[in-house]
Amino acid sequence: MSQKDGNGILQYYAQQSVITDLSTYSHLFDNLPHDLPNLVKIVQGLLISLPWEDAYRLDTSRERHKEIYLRTVPEMLRRILELDPSSLIVERPPHKRKVSLCRDFAALLVSMLRHRNFPARVRVGFAGYYRSEIPRYWDHRIVEYWNEGLKRWVFVDAMTEEPILERLRFKIDPLNIEIGSQFLLAGDVWQRCRAGKAEPQEFGDSPEDLGMPSIRYALLQDFDYLNKNELVGFDAWYDLINKPENEVTEEEKALLDEVAEMTNHIDSNFNSLRKLYQTTSYGQRIRSRLSSLGF
Numbered sequence: 001m002s003q004k005d006g007n008g009i010l011q012y013y014a015q016q017s018v019i020t021d022l023s024t025y026s027h028l029f030d031n032l033p034h035d036l037p038n039l040v041k042i043v044q045g046l047l048i049s050l051p052w053e054d055a056y057r058l059d060t061s062r063e064r065h066k067e068i069y070l071r072t073v074p075e076m077l078r079r080i081l082e083l084d085p086s087s088l089i090v091e092r093p094p095h096k097r098k099v100s101l102c103r104d105f106a107a108l109l110v111s112m113l114r115h116r117n118f119p120a121r122v123r124v125g126f127a128g129y130y131r132s133e134i135p136r137y138w139d140h141r142i143v144e145y146w147n148e149g150l151k152r153w154v155f156v157d158a159m160t161e162e163p164i165l166e167r168l169r170f171k172i173d174p175l176n177i178e179i180g181s182q183f184l185l186a187g188d189v190w191q192r193c194r195a196g197k198a199e200p201q202e203f204g205d206s207p208e209d210l211g212m213p214s215i216r217y218a219l220l221q222d223f224d225y226l227n228k229n230e231l232v233g234f235d236a237w238y239d240l241i242n243k244p245e246n247e248v249t250e251e252e253k254a255l256l257d258e259v260a261e262m263t264n265h266i267d268s269n270f271n272s273l274r275k276l277y278q279t280t281s282y283g284q285r286i287r288s289r290l291s292s293l294g295f
Helices: 003-014 023-029 036-044 050-056 064-069 073-083 102-115 186-194 212-226 250-264 270-279 281-292
Strands: 047-049 098-100 120-127 137-147 152-156 183-185 203-206
Touching: 003 120, 003 270, 023 073, 023 102, 036 102, 047 050, 047 102, 050 098, 064 098, 073 098, 073 102, 098 102, 102 120, 102 137, 120 186, 120 212, 137 183, 137 212, 183 186, 186 212, 186 250, 203 212, 212 250, 212 270, 212 281, 250 270, 270 281
Parallel strands: 047 098, 137 203
Antiparallel strands: 120 137, 120 183, 137 152
């Protein structure tokens, strides 16, 4: 990656997306800390993970579970302030935090980083550090940010705070997730399974949702996120996401192979990945649907 290309990529990911843009809530981020550890701590003090609520001794109502469908950062912030109008730097007790999934933690942290002009993006893959036998690797969304001191991208799991850390399969550093062992990118998993080097049934979104369909879904959402469309997991707006595996055509598999290769090496394939998203029916459908929603 040339310096010119690198600067363009960093500039692209330092700018807000239609999902992370703060709109009228921009002032809420003006007085937040500049350092990553404290920003992560603030995110954790605003959100509660629905799948892990028992770690906080919570049992939220089904009505509040609707909070996981809030798509944009402004929608999330509106709900956060409804629950507690305090400054964002004030850590909320767990029952006053917005009910969320991993994508919310990642999107909110990315928005905070971009507000400071720090390059950041949400990534989709599979975490192997959860205490789970089925699936062995769990569908997960984390943050990838540019560390200027190290001159490289670093993975951060903003969701995994102390009550969750205590229940993991093994110890991790949430501020520096090890790619390739603790966390596998969706494109990497797709390629391993296609080559027969990994068992698809070890990867999934739940014990009932395993294998190649789940991997395909994660891969396509990583494709979305790298094009700064940080959708919620329920935004299944294209039939390739939910199509039964035996109905996926060879042409579609070839497209997914291409997406996997590009997302695994995003910085060296950045322009090609952007062009592919803009020209394929998949990317066009996502952009059209977001446009119809007013984005």
